[in-house]
Amino acid sequence: MLLNILTGALMATALPQSTDTTFAVDPDLRLELRNSSGYIVVRTWDRNEIRVRADNIYRGGFVIEQTSSAVRLGVRSWDDDYDDVDYLLTVPASMALDLRSSDGDITVDGTRGEVNVRASDGDIIIRGGSGRVTAYTSDGSIIAEGVGGRIRLESSDGDITVEGASGDIEIEATDGTIELWEIEATSVRVNNVDGDITFDGVLASSGSYSLVTHDGDITMHIPEESGARVRLAMYDGDFSSNFTITFPSWPRGRRMEFTLGDGSAELVAETFDGDIMMRRR
Amino acid sequence: MNDKWTAQLSAYLDGELTADKRTDLERHVESCDECRTALQQLRGVVTWAADFEGREPANDVWPQIAAVIGDTPSGVVKLDARRRSPKHFALSIPQSLAAAIALAVVGAGGWSLARLTAPESQMAAVIDISAPDAGATVMATIAVAQKYGPAISDLERVLLQENGTLDSTTVRVLRQQLAIIDRALTEAQEALARDPASHFLADHYTGMMKKKLNVLRQAARNVEVSS
Amino acid sequence: MTSLARELEQTPAQADAIDVDLAVNGDTQAFERLYRRHTPRVNSLARWLLSRDDVDDVLQDVFIRVWEKLDTFRGQAAFGTWLHRLATNVILRQRERYRKDEKRGSGSLLEVADMSASPVSPGLSIDIEAAVDRLPERARQVFVLHDLEGYKHEEIAQVLTISVGTSRSQLHHARMAMRSFFAA
Numbered sequence: 001m002l003l004n005i006l007t008g009a010l011m012a013t014a015l016p017q018s019t020d021t022t023f024a025v026d027p028d029l030r031l032e033l034r035n036s037s038g039y040i041v042v043r044t045w046d047r048n049e050i051r052v053r054a055d056n057i058y059r060g061g062f063v064i065e066q067t068s069s070a071v072r073l074g075v076r077s078w079d080d081d082y083d084d085v086d087y088l089l090t091v092p093a094s095m096a097l098d099l100r101s102s103d104g105d106i107t108v109d110g111t112r113g114e115v116n117v118r119a120s121d122g123d124i125i126i127r128g129g130s131g132r133v134t135a136y137t138s139d140g141s142i143i144a145e146g147v148g149g150r151i152r153l154e155s156s157d158g159d160i161t162v163e164g165a166s167g168d169i170e171i172e173a174t175d176g177t178i179e180l181w182e183i184e185a186t187s188v189r190v191n192n193v194d195g196d197i198t199f200d201g202v203l204a205s206s207g208s209y210s211l212v213t214h215d216g217d218i219t220m221h222i223p224e225e226s227g228a229r230v231r232l233a234m235y236d237g238d239f240s241s242n243f244t245i246t247f248p249s250w251p252r253g254r255r256m257e258f259t260l261g262d263g264s265a266e267l268v269a270e271t272f273d274g275d276i277m278m279r280r281r
Numbered sequence: 282m283n284d285k286w287t288a289q290l291s292a293y294l295d296g297e298l299t300a301d302k303r304t305d306l307e308r309h310v311e312s313c314d315e316c317r318t319a320l321q322q323l324r325g326v327v328t329w330a331a332d333f334e335g336r337e338p339a340n341d342v343w344p345q346i347a348a349v350i351g352d353t354p355s356g357v358v359k360l361d362a363r364r365r366s367p368k369h370f371a372l373s374i375p376q377s378l379a380a381a382i383a384l385a386v387v388g389a390g391g392w393s394l395a396r397l398t399a400p401e402s403q404m405a406a407v408i409d410i411s412a413p414d415a416g417a418t419v420m421a422t423i424a425v426a427q428k429y430g431p432a433i434s435d436l437e438r439v440l441l442q443e444n445g446t447l448d449s450t451t452v453r454v455l456r457q458q459l460a461i462i463d464r465a466l467t468e469a470q471e472a473l474a475r476d477p478a479s480h481f482l483a484d485h486y487t488g489m490m491k492k493k494l495n496v497l498r499q500a501a502r503n504v505e506v507s508s
Numbered sequence: 509m510t511s512l513a514r515e516l517e518q519t520p521a522q523a524d525a526i527d528v529d530l531a532v533n534g535d536t537q538a539f540e541r542l543y544r545r546h547t548p549r550v551n552s553l554a555r556w557l558l559s560r561d562d563v564d565d566v567l568q569d570v571f572i573r574v575w576e577k578l579d580t581f582r583g584q585a586a587f588g589t590w591l592h593r594l595a596t597n598v599i600l601r602q603r604e605r606y607r608k609d610e611k612r613g614s615g616s617l618l619e620v621a622d623m624s625a626s627p628v629s630p631g632l633s634i635d636i637e638a639a640v641d642r643l644p645e646r647a648r649q650v651f652v653l654h655d656l657e658g659y660k661h662e663e664i665a666q667v668l669t670i671s672v673g674t675s676r677s678q679l680h681h682a683r684m685a686m687r688s689f690f691a692a
Binding site: 103120121136138139154156157172174175191193194212214215233235254255270272273 | 448450451454455457458461462465468469472479480481482485488489492495496499
């Protein structure tokens, strides 16, 4: 694997310390960017070119490497000092993105390609994206809008908001509020420890939906005519609904089960300390 | 203009440079038009910020404040915006009933206690295993503690050791995460002690243990990626 | 001399001191004067730290807390400084509640630098405020806390849970992005 990368066409270009450059690119390649500290903003256009505007390049020089599978951007540091660059990139809309920053926000706007974003300390915003979309931040919030495909979002400390997504959604969080709005996904799995969960969307036939938190309310906005086998559990909280629900029997213990419509989907909501609310959408 | 110098301009303005660096920078600025310009502009930013008087809010909220502090009552005032929709249908979980059943079983005699122990005191609650289904849930919980406990302890020891491979920010966030999960585990344990027959609590405890292990594994993966 | 004339001769700090004394004894009109004098800056502080325009609830919360705690103000600092510290604490506590709206306020340093086609004098404050609006969230928060509110980097690191180095770096980036608004 390493050999393949090394034998690819290698192009290394040293640019001025603050740069604005545009170069042709094969949109089927993956764009890779590693940044120690600083902001990354990616926008898209319908050209097979990448425009790089970068600021705060200290001493080391800016480098573009093109291999058989990827275009890599980064700073070749002379030492660890001042490796702190802000990027504004414009890339082909279909290009796959692999962006990492140790300290700084990452924004991806309008992409149609796969997205893999990691920030150790910073917020992540993704608008668009398809195929496999993953975002991880250790300390920051994540916002994903209009995303499709297999979506996996993870934040250790921060809120996660998803709007207008489709496909499979998996969210892992420890401390933060999780909100999903206008969702048309066949599979949703949300796992939180400390924070509320809100789900607003339609339940697909044979879809699977799991919303779990330890300390927080769970609110579900779904169409009244939804078809789902519903399993709810809460240790210290109430369940409420603003539409009629028929229980097959008096709920036992801390769990309750009932069926909506044809029961084709599966919906699970569990909270240790919080209320569960079901609202007509 | 050299970025090495530019990077020091803010610190210079704030008086945070050492005497040597300050002298070096001043000498450079004398001979560099661009740095001199940048320094003057940065002074402009700092002065503007210090003198900034703010902008009037879009809405005058004095009437609402006055109503609260007792000046002029002026209708409804909402201070805390935690809004919840009214509950049209509410079904309370009968916790008191569950507690009554547990007490009845204990009071009938023939019961025993299990003290669960696991590394790092993952389980230390006294649990009544005589309640209906209690045996199964307790055994399942012990199995979970035994299954995940050693791996969790090992990862915690390696990742959180002093002078370890993780940077201070990552360690801080990881410690916060673990504290939140540990609190959840403790609450689940205490609840299980009160209600040992609850499959939900046993499952919930298991889920939190898995979560803790996954968080630690993710941190370990981050170390691998960055090293 | 009328009270208005006396007030005109006072510095804002003197006027604050008099009104605080009156307000502590229950004079709500004096408290309203304090509110009028300080609301604009607290409003900007809230908008920039919370990344949102709608801060009515926060403003109410801040001034009601000020009213409640007024008797703890001992005059060891200027009233404005005391109030702004209290306001900042209230606002920062509200941050989590509003985090989902942060996307409205997220921008980039390069965008900010682009906003000023040519250097202008600081008289066009509205443009500069718009530039602060467009700063990336963390850079904006550090800039506001440090340069507007006088917080030290160590304090900023604590309240924003970032490192001191990050606070210094973000401040520098924010200032550099803003500088093109100011003629040399």
